[in-house]
Amino acid sequence: MTDAWNPTRVHQLESLLTDRDHRILQHLERFRALTTRQLQRLHFPSTPHGPHATVPTATRLANRVLLRLEAHGFIARIQRRVGGPARGSAATTWHLAATGERLLRAQRGEPNRRRYITPSQTFLAHTLAVAEVAIALRECEMRGEIDILELDTEPSCWRPFQGPLGLVTLKSDLFVVIANAEVEAHVFVEVDRDTEHLPAVIRKCHTYQQYRQTGTEQARSDVFPAVLWITPDAERTRKLTASIRADRDLPGDLFTTCEADKALDALISFLTPTPHNRKEVSP
Incomplete structure (x- = not known):
């Protein structure tokens, strides 16, 4: 294993990579796992006037690149299938x-x-x-609709703080700062897969409220971010929203809930002036 740290060995490996290859490795490290379709959307975007006019063309090129990186031992497949719209190699x-x-x-x-x-x-x-939430935001930025000022994944987006009983770490799934010409919005993102009981989710909401009360985030950026809970379906959204509203210790202006297929719209909706998680952009 020691040859992995040898400068000559490192140079040999680097010589096998293009700039795009290197970005693919960085994204896999950052997100921990990505599908071929997600990698295609990030690194081989299909646009009418771009280098890849159709999704099938872009996907074929993405597959060739990923197979080459696999052959060199840079990346590997996860031998587990996850449900979703993509099929086959995608x-x-x-x-x-x-x-x-x-x-x-x-x-x-x-x-x-x-x-x-x-x-x-x-x-x-x-x-x-x-990863899907982050990629949807990147695509939105590629279309020129928003600017992404920060996009932090785990563990970079975690926030340690001193709670009532000692040190606590708030472990959000994503932290994003997005902006348009007038406003920037700060948002903690939580992706709920309906795998935890609602009381556990509400306890996480209380952790956000405890962190908010420390003032640490406000000192960092002048605002406290919104918290967006993304759920798998309308029924889970309804139950989670009702549970948050029923808890008198949770501020109603802090939490927003939506279904996964409405996540991008919900994030963009934060780019309106006035509420607590937004800052006006100086001209």
Whole structure:
């Protein structure tokens, strides 16, 4: 394993990668897992006037690149299927393999290798759902509709703070700051897969409220972010919304809930002036 940190070995591996290849490895490290379709949308976008006029053309190119990276040991398939609209090779799920991970760590001067553990079906579905939110925002930015000022994934988006009983870490799924010409919006994103009982979700809401009361985030950016709960369906949204409203200790202006297919619209809706999680952009 020591040759992985040898500068000559690192240079040899780097010579096998294009700039786009390197960005693919970075995204797999950042999101932990992505499907071929998600990678295609990030790195091989299909636009009428772009380099890839159709989705099938873009997908074929994405497949060729991913198979080459797999052959060199940079990435590997996760041998688990996750439900969704994609089928065939587009539904293949990828993660960073040993060579890819060692290379990225060597480039940052990090000697330790992380041990890979095959994720559970539940964990993988949640991971891909969180990535889907981020990718939808990136596509929105590519269309020129918004600017993404920050997009932090786990664990970069976590917030440690001193709670009533000691140190607490608020573990959101994503933290984003998006903007248009007039306003920027700060949002913590939680992707709920209906795998936890509602009392556990409400306890997480209380953690957000406790963190809000510390004033730490407000000192950092002058506003406290909105918290967007993204649920799998309308029934879960209804139940979660009702539970939050029924809790007198939770402020009604802090939490928003929506179904997964409305997540992008919900995020964009924060880009309106006045409420607590928005800041007006200076001209």
